[in-house]
Amino acid sequence: MTWLLSWIVFSIIVGIGASSRGRFGIGWFLLALVITPLLAVILLLLLPSRAKSPGDPTPDTHVKCPDCAEFVRKAAKVCKHCGCKLVPQP
Numbered sequence: 860m861t862w863l864l865s866w867i868v869f870s871i872i873v874g875i876g877a878s879s880r881g882r883f884g885i886g887w888f889l890l891a892l893v894i895t896p897l898l899a900v901i902l903l904l905l906l907p908s909r910a911k912s913p914g915d916p917t918p919d920t921h922v923k924c925p926d927c928a929e930f931v932r933k934a935a936k937v938c939k940h941c942g943c944k945l946v947p948q949p
Contacts, residue, residue, distance in 0.1 A: 869896035873903065881909030 873896050874888030880903065891899035916930035924931055927941040934947050 866896065867892070870899070872896070873899045876900070877903055879910070880906075881911070882906075 870888050870891035873891040874884040877887035878884030882903070887899060887903065890902075920932060921930040922933055922945075923929070924938040924941060924943055924945065926943040927938060929938065929940040931938050931940070931945065935945055936947055937943070938945055
């Protein structure tokens with residue numbers, strides 16, 4: 860009985876770890892229930908994280924350049940990718 864409870868607890872931990880890496884936590888929890896939680900942890904660690912990093916462009920911090928369509932900061936005066944002159948946005 861204790862091994863079944865341990866299996867479920869470790870599967871919950873796998874689900875929480877998956878959701879913190881930007882993956883579907885409930886799906887990973889169910890996967891860990893079907894296969895072993897240890898194998899699910901190994902698979903989770905092998906896959907790249909999908910969580911957003913703090914430096915990723917967002918509509919609040921970046922705009923698209925009208926010439927090259929690359930993201931540049933709103934306060935930029937010149938596009939760092941193509942050199943296009945930009946009007947800084949507040």
